Amino acid sequence: MSATIIDGKAFAATVREKVAAQVAKLKEDHGITPGLAVVLVGEDPASEVYVRNKGKQTVEVGMNSYEHKLDAATSEAELLALIAKLNADPAVHGILVQLPLPKHLNEDLVINSIDPAKDVDGFHISNVGLLATGQKSMVPCTPLGCLMMLRDHHGSLSGLNAVVVGRSNIVGKPMAQLLLRDSCTVTVAHSRTKDIESVCRSADILVAAVGRPEMIKGDWVKPGATVIDVGINRIPAPEKGEGKNRLVGDVDFASAAQVAGAITPVPGGVGPMTIACLLANTLTACARANG
C-alpha cells in the first residue's frame, strides 16, 4: 500500500473540540446554548442509528438536542405542523429531517418548509441557490466534510481536476459546487457517463458518492490522486460468521490504495466528518441568529 490514509475520525474529533470550545464561550459570554432538533419519521434501522449518534454527539459538544420520533403513518400536515413549531422556537437553531422519508410524504415540500436559516443540512432550495451563486449559505454536511479533508491535505485546490461520481442532491451536486468554488475543474460522472473509467483516471481529486459497493477499482485511479470515498455499504461477510455484514465504500480500497496518493477509509473517513460538520453548521446557525 502506498497511499496516505486520511483519518476522518481524528479530523472529526478536532472539529468537535473546536465546536465544543465555541459552544462553551457562547454560553459564558451570552448565556446562549445552541439547539439542534432532529426529526425521524418511521423506523428505518440505519436512520435510527444515525439519529442516535447525532443526538449523542450534539450533547457531547454542549448543545441541546431535541429528538422528535414520529410514527411511519404520520401525515404530511402533522409533519409540517411540527416543522412550523420548530421554525418558531427560539431555542431551536438547527432543524434536520432525516431522509429518506416514508413514500407518502413529499420530501421537497417538507425540506422547503424548514426556515432556511435553520436548515443545517443545506437542502432548502434557498441554500442550494445561494451555494450555486457563491453566496453565504448553509452547506450540506457530507460535502463540507469532504472539502475540509481535501483542503487540509492539499492546501489550495486551485486548478486541480476533480471528478465527482454521483449526482445526488445530498452529496454529488453540492460537492461539485464546492469544488468549483475552490477553483477546481469539475466533472460530474454518473450511471450514464461513457467510459467512466477513463473519466475517473483524469482526476487529481476523485470523490465517489454512488452507493455501489467497491465499484471504483485501482485501475480507475490516476497514480497519486486523492480519493474521497463517501459510500457506506453493508455487504455480506460470511468470513465473520453466518449472516454477518461488513461496511465497505464505493471504492475498492485494497486496489485503490496501491495507486492513490491519499485515500479515505470506510469506516473512519467521511462518515465521522458528516456529523462533526452538522454540529459546526448548528453553531453557525446559532451565531447568525444571535447577530
Ligand code: GUN
Ligand atoms: N440521510 C442520509 N444522509 C442524510 C443527511 O445528510 N441528512 C439528512 N437529513 N438525511 C440523510
